[in-house]
Amino acid sequence: MNIDQIIDNIYTLPENSKNELKKHITEVFHPKGFCLMEADKVIPHIYFIKKGIVRAYASRDGNDITFWFGNEGETVVSMKSYVENKPGYENIELLEDCELYKLETNNLRKLFNEDIHIANWGRKFAERELVKTEELIISRQFKTSLDRYKDLMKDKPSLLRRVQLGHIASYLGITQVSLSRIRAEIK
Template sequence: MNINKILDNIYPLPENSRANLEKHITEVSHPKNFCLMEADKIVPYIYFIKKGIVRAYASTEEKDITFWFGNEGEPVVSMKSYVENNPGYENIELLENCELYKLETENLKKLFNEDIHIANWGRKFAERELVKTEELIISRQFKTALDRYKDLMRDKPDLLKRVQLGHIASYLGITQVSLSRIRAEIKF
């Protein structure tokens, strides 16, 4: 997905503002299994996925717990680093070879002070990330694993073909055996 479409999906910018923002965006590629962001470190960048899939997870002593997947067109950001300039709590792992757009947070914050359109874009960006987090929390608290799986099928069907079942089970908060039962139940 090209950067113009990604930026416009967040909030359409006038041509001058978009061109100014794009001057600060570079393209990078990383291989599958690359750790894009590490827990307990400040991440001074925001990424946008041009091609590929990533997952966010937190580690416990026993296992990694996946709580988010991102694919083409989506931002990848440690909100704690972005908003507070503090170390984040998540690890971001690339599940495929990925092509990404990279934007240094410090440059973006300077642009907020120079261009009201970019500042509004940044506000919309933060608002969208907040809503996604709220939806995730509500889903985890009030929906069954079956309902969350159905939501995943509806909202991101390509993930089911591209992501290991172990990561999907972790995301749903269930075992792979339970995921197999859910998948069998849905086929009927």
């Protein structure tokens, strides 16, 4: 997915504002297994996924708990770092070789002060991230692992082909054996 599509999916900007924003975005490549963001560190940039898949996880008692997957067109951001300039909670690991667009948060904040359209784009960006977080919390609290698996099948079917079953089981909060049962039940 190209950067124009990603920007427009968040909020459509006038062409001159979009071009100004794009001046501050660079393309980067990182290999599978690369840790894009580390917990307990301030992350001074935002990424947009051009190609590839990432997972967000937290470590607890020596176990990695996956709580989010991102793929083409999605944003990778530590909201705590973005909003408060404080260390984030999450680790972000690349599950495939990834092509990403990178935007320095300080540059974005300067653009917010210079261009009302980019400021509105930033507001829409934050609102979308808030809704995504809210949906994740509600899903974890009120849906069964079977329902969450069905949601993955419906909303992100390519993940089921591209992501290790161990990560999917972790995301669902179950063991791989339980995931196998769910998959057998659905077939």
